Amino acid sequence: MEAKEILKQHITKTAPLTDEQFDYLFTYFKPQSFKKGQVLISEGEKVDHEYFVISGCLKAFFINDEIKMYxxxxxxxxxxxxxxxxLYNQTKATINIxxxxDAEVLCLSNHDREKICSELHQAEHFFRWRTNRGYLASQKRLLSFMNNDTKARYEELLSLYPQLYNLVPKHLIAAYLGVSRETLSRLYNAHK
Amino acid sequence: MEAKEILKQHITKTAPLTDEQFDYLFTYFKPQSFKKGQVLISEGEKVDHEYFVISGCLKAFFINDEIKMYxxxxxxxxxxxxxxxxLYNQTKATINIxxxxDAEVLCLSNHDREKICSELHQAEHFFRWRTNRGYLASQKRLLSFMNNDTKARYEELLSLYPQLYNLVPKHLIAAYLGVSRETLSRLYNAHK
DNA sequence: GTAGCTACGTGATGTATATCACATTCGTAC
DNA sequence: GTACGAATGTGATATACATCACGTAGCTAC
Structure with a gap:
């Protein structure tokens, strides 16, 4: 399925749009391709766009003391x-992406998002819903952080996204879980 | 300042509304008063409303294994x-509030929020902005959890909300920080 | 092929924090 | 006032995890 159709299904699942409305909205999305390792956003730089992932896998991360990555x-x-x-506060990036x-994305500027949100009530509805979904996921992860030990969080992550196990290096999974790569290694080799 | 005026300023800061529009919107908000200790939402029950706090302090918390509170x-x-x-998924509550x-709140049902969001584009805009703000706060807290130690998180919390120190018992602050009350006690008595 | 770099495993040790136990202070009900 | 429970402080001990150190396997460039 091509990028346009993927985005259309994604949006209209939540906010019904006519074909004309979607075609208009889609004119603001710019397709882009990136190679493994390429940088979309880096700390300290200006941020003007958000990205909808069509294929591949990106990571959003924070580097602490130039050493530890989360x-x-x-x-x-x-x-x-x-x-x-x-993006929303028009300040410099504090995280990296x-x-x-390799990945394909659709790129939307902050300015254009606000423009289509103000022009199309249904678009505003969609973005409200999308943000809400992100908020709930973030709250859930926070709770999991407080409530579960590392092993439980590791198993939770892999049951939610089994494809991650083969797709991303283990030290990145450790950086997501917030533990050292050594601890993670010991964890899943323990119950061998 | 009365409740209606507080809500009006809160909303119109983000989404300009005419007086008529706001008066209409406000008809869906129900003022309620609660005493210290009263329960608004409890785990396992149906959730129909969200609450805008006018005065006082509430806590939203999760109980694990009938023992630990976060x-x-x-x-x-x-x-x-x-x-x-x-509220959004029409499922039973998993947390408590x-x-x-003692507290005064304005109470808005899920049904009425969706109604005014679909009737008034500006209302939809406001709620998108509000959810976005919550999302950012949640992400920030998650990062703080991974990046900072307990002492730094304690100081961060008190510098953001100095009034908490005298308002809420220390074991609740510990439950927010995700540490035992003993550890928190030792932390701020250490640097005396 | 070799060199060099990245991912990954694993042992030894230190440390922050949980947990258990008990004491003390404070507020509230009566 | 007294009694009782909640909040808090503090010591002793256990444990999960970080950190440091070192080794190995695999990939890429040349």
Whole structure:
């Protein structure tokens, strides 16, 4: 399925649009391709766009003290990603986003999102719903962080996204779980 | 300032509304008063409303294994709170919300929110913005959880909300930070 | 092929924190 | 006032995890 159709199904599942409305809206999305390792957003730079993932896998991460990396999100197909703090408040990026694999995305500027939201009530509805979904996921992850130990969080992650196990290096999974790569290694070799 | 005026300023800061529009919107908000300790939402029950805090302080929390409590949010004046997962998906509550102090709130049903969002584009805009704000706060807290140690998170919390120190018992602050009350006690008595 | 780099495993050790236990202070009901 | 429960402080011990150190396997460039 091509990018346009993927986005159309994704949006109209939540907010019904006529074909004309969607075609108009789609004119603001720019298709882009990236190679494994390419950087979309880097800390300290200006952030103007958000990205809808068509294929591949991205990671949004934070680097602490130039040493430790924490992964905020693995962005898989039909996920949205950006530094939303920087994007909405027009400040410099505090996180980084790059490609774990080759990836295709649709790129939407902050300005254009606000434009279509104000022009099309249904678009505003869609983005409200999408943000709500992100909020719930974030709350759920926070609770999991407080409530579960590392092993439980590891199993939770892999049961939600089994494809991650073979797609991303283990030290990135550790960075998502917030533990050292050594601890993660010991964890899943323990119950061998 | 009375409740209606507080809500009006809160909303129109983000989404300009005429007086008529706001008066109409406000008819869906029901003022309610609660005493310290009263319960607004409890795990396993149906959730139909969200709450806008006018005065006092509420807590949204999760109980694990009938033993450990984790606080997701202290809801202060001009904050919104509910079990949004249950509210949006029409499922049973998985968290609890009760009053740390006497409190006044404005109560809005899920049905009425969706109604005014579909009737008034500006209302939809407001709720998109509000949810976005919650999402960013949640992400920030998650990052803080991974990145900072307990002492840093304690100081971060108190610098953001200095009034909490005298308002809420220390074991609730511990439950927000995700540490035992003993550890928290030792932390702020250490640097005396 | 070799060199070099990245991912990954694993042992030894240190540390932050949970947990258990008990004491003390404070507020509230009566 | 007294009694009782909730909140808090603090010591002793256990444990999960970080960190450091080192080794190995696999991939890429040349």
């Amino acid at each position: 992964i905020l999100q693995f962005a898989m197909p039909t996920w949205w990603t950006s530094d939303y703090g920087a 790059d490609c774990i694999t | 606080i997701l949010q202290f809801a202060m004046p001009t904050w919104w709170t509910s079990d949004y997962g249950a 009760d009053c740390i102090t």
